[in-house]
Amino acid sequence: MPTKNIAGKDIQVNEEGFMTNPAEWTKEIAAEIAKEEGISELSEMHWKVIDFCRANAESTGAVPTLRTITTGSGVSTKEVFALFPKGPAKKVARISGLGKPEGCV
């Protein structure tokens, strides 16, 4: 498993840059991955979505889908796309230190 230095720490990531151990995640790491994803600063709204995703993943064991995020976080789909443009579910998952959201076959 490759590692990558993010925010001064060696973090385990997969080949697509998704963290593989959510326990290694910190807010500083989130901010740095967000920058890689083209989000220069994480606002309060960003955090609302990220916090929801982390809590949801912890309780369900699965990376939340876009629908789970929008129905559960109270942030509308339009807003989620504005906050995390282009593929928000994937982007949020990466910033939140979760695996890539896997669609089922």
Added chain:
Amino acid sequence: MKTFLILGAGTGGTMMANKLLKRLDPKEWKIILVDKDEAHYYQPGFLFIPFGYYKPEAVYQPKKKFVPNGVEFILSDIELIEPEASQVTLTKNNQVIHYDQLLIATGTDIHPEEIDGMLDGWRKNIFDYYTFDGAMALKDFLKNFNGGRVVLNIKEMPIKCPVAPLEFLFLADYYFTQRGIRNKVDLLFTTPLTGAFTKPISSKMLGDVMEKKGIRTEAEFDVMEVDAAANIIRGYDGREFEYDLLITIPTNMGSDVIKRSGMGDDLYFIPTNKETLRSDKYENVWVIGDAANLPASKAGSVVHYAAETLIENIMSALEGKPLTAKFDGHSTCHIVSGFNKSLLIDFSYDTEPLTGLYPFPVVGPFPLLKESWLNYIGKLSFKWIYWNIMLRGIPFPLPPEYSAAGKKQVSI
């Protein structure tokens, strides 16, 4: 007398009624099967109707025909399930049924109203083919369609039969070629997935087939709205496409009764143990097929394989034994690709579709992830197998478990 109540007489409910009747002691158990519709549809056949490849009457038969003597069939919608009280209220006469064991097989329905603006153009130049009515309406439209852009959109996953959108496009390519107007038709596939299909190897290989047939894919497209007046489909990321004909695979949701009963997740699918097929929450509630939230395909083959596990676990539970049978998410899907050919994929919870041979190594005879005529013959004969063997709960001479034998990893 104890009651085994089955809700839904589709593929899963019917199959399980037949299996339970064979295994439960008739002196001890009464089996009741409830469904709101009289017709049983062979759903894989819906795909062929719009193109006139199947006649409508080929895809339905009376449900009662598949209900064995010894099972009580009640034709009614279901008002409410109250699992805490182990009772179900039917719509017909508000009849209340107390059950000892409950099997939920209420399936999934499409919800076009989940997409803003879609209903404005519904069945004018926007169609589904996941319902019998939709497939029939689309057939009438296609007859008079002489060229233009056909957009096929998937709203979100999961959907029933995840390969069906590809099959529709492959058959559309074939159909318009046969009519001599393929050069006047632009086929465009818009999908929220990252490619043609869900998993890397099959996505790449199916993507190649799409390209070869001149079908464009716009991946990671999340539809925001349909502007039916302007014939435009818009995504949240700003991409938009004009269409002359829009085929939609709308949001799939569990049955309304699951929503009313507060038993589902955010899409009203029931949280179910993916190995035992028992409800996560209630010891005497079992779930089979599309109604469950399993991370498997919503498809008849999954129901067929799952039924083998489920019957064993139900019998174990009734005998007070631990549930030892484990469902592995096994699924086998035909992908009709037009020109009398078809592809076959075979996979499970843990293993994505691979190339190789099915069901037996070396001799096959069916090649996996590859277009072939033999696969197509297999697909066509499946309709007979469905009506005559599968629904009647007769076991196949094939093991239900996924097998890695005969399969190959390919680099992509």
